[in-house]
Amino acid sequence: MTGVEVDGLRWEVxxxxxxxxxxxxHGFTGRGSSWGAHATAFARDFxxxxxxxxxxxxxxxxxxxxxxxxxxxxxxxxxxxxxxxxAPAHVLGYSLGARVALRMTVAHPGSVRRLILESPSAGxxxxxxRVARLAADxxxxxxxxxxxxxxxxxxxxxxxxxxxxxxxxxARRARxxxxxxxxxxxxxxxxxxxxxxxxxxxxxxRLGEVAAPTLVIAGALDRAGRSRADGIAAxxxxxxxxxxxxxxxxxxxxxxxxxxxxxxxxxxxDRAA
Numbered sequence: 001m002t003g004v005e006v007d008g009l010r011w012e013v014x015x016x017x018x019x020x021x022x023x024x025x026h027g028f029t030g031r032g033s034s035w036g037a038h039a040t041a042f043a044r045d046f047x048x049x050x051x052x053x054x055x056x057x058x059x060x061x062x063x064x065x066x067x068x069x070x071x072x073x074x075x076x077x078x079x080x081x082x083x084x085x086x087a088p089a090h091v092l093g094y095s096l097g098a099r100v101a102l103r104m105t106v107a108h109p110g111s112v113r114r115l116i117l118e119s120p121s122a123g124x125x126x127x128x129x130r131v132a133r134l135a136a137d138x139x140x141x142x143x144x145x146x147x148x149x150x151x152x153x154x155x156x157x158x159x160x161x162x163x164x165x166x167x168x169x170x171a172r173r174a175r176x177x178x179x180x181x182x183x184x185x186x187x188x189x190x191x192x193x194x195x196x197x198x199x200x201x202x203x204x205x206r207l208g209e210v211a212a213p214t215l216v217i218a219g220a221l222d223r224a225g226r227s228r229a230d231g232i233a234a235x236x237x238x239x240x241x242x243x244x245x246x247x248x249x250x251x252x253x254x255x256x257x258x259x260x261x262x263x264x265x266x267x268x269x270d271r272a273a
Contacts, residue, residue: 002058004083006076009067010060012052013080017043020113020270021089023081024050025097027119027250028191029156029180031057036175038252038260046267049086051077053096053195055187065194071107071201073100078108088113088212090267094252095119096191099200102232105214106206114270115214116263119225119249120232123202133198141189152188153180164221164248172253207235214239215266217259219247240266 004011014032022042026034032050033039042048052059054068062068077100081087091112093101098120105112124130144152157165157177165173193199214236218229220243233241242262247254 004080006079009054009062009076011054011076011080012058013049013084014051015047015049015084017046017048019046021081021084021086022046022048022267023077023086023089023091023101024048025077025091025093025100026050026053026056027095027097028195029056029153029183029188030094030097031179031182033057034176034179035252037256041260042264045264046090047086049081049084049089051080053100053191055189055191056183059187061184061187062190062194065190068190068194069199070099070103070195073195074104074107078104078111081111087111090114090116090270092116092263093118093120095121095249096195099123099195099197102203102210103200105210105212106203109209109211112212114267115210115212116217116266117214117229117232118217118252118259119219119222119229120216121197121228122204122207122232122235123200124197125202125204130198130202133196135198137192137196137198141192144185144189144192149181149183149185149188152185153177156180161222161225161249164219164254165250168254176253204231204235207232208237210236210239213266213269215242215262216240217242217244217251217262219243219249219251219254220245221248225249
């Protein structure tokens with residue numbers, strides 16, 4: 001299956017493998033296929049479900065950016081899991097996808113069996129900082145619409161948070177770059193406006209509601225991301241924190257073997273329980 005409509009929005013959804021469902025949620029500028037070899041490996045032991053988030057890949061492009069919000073995406077994914085007979089599922093989200101996964105776990109606890117958050121954020125607690133982030137994302141969205149996808153991707157890849165990508169193999173960097181270019185400017189602009197950290201409801205005060213066993217993964221080279229991960233792991237009851245020493249914001253790309261070993265070991269504990 002590839003096209004699933006939820007409340008008027010088309011979601012690109014693909015499944016493979018059998019067993020306990022495992023939902024993979026990509027980051028900003030990605031798509032379901034961005035999980036690449038990870039999805040293939042996980043499908044040996046799980047029923048893997050990958051999606052394209054709103055405005056990304058082949059999923060629909062919301063006319064109203066609020067339709068791409070963290071909250072609406074979490075609601076939609078919970079509905080998709082129910083419709084697929086896949087709830088509760090293990091859920092693994094990266095960055096933007098981790099924020100959606102965290103929201104889904106809080107708002108739809110019956111949908112999540114085990115939770116893995118890679119480079120997550122619980123939003124921005126300070127109101128003034130939220131307003132500033134909203135303005136910054138609006139500026140990014142306007143430049144994207146004005147200058148096009150190639151200029152935007154070049155600027156995005158130059159962000160300091162991705163500096164550690166310089167150590168990745170050239171072929172892997174090229175695939176990541178090509179994946180980003182395949183997105184539509186209007187779709188990414190809608191995501192920036194609707195699903196940015198400034199737009200989402202902060203979840204810091206709701207971390208204690210997370211009942212699913214949780215693993216938080218972050219890279220030591222991503223200083224801001226590690227700090228956010230520390231806070232989230234500390235706020236979720238019995239959550240575990242894994243810091244990958246040689247990775248930055250994207251451990252699943254920078255250190256794929258280490259990342260997959262951490263995720264697989266955590267998920268396998270469910271079988272032994």
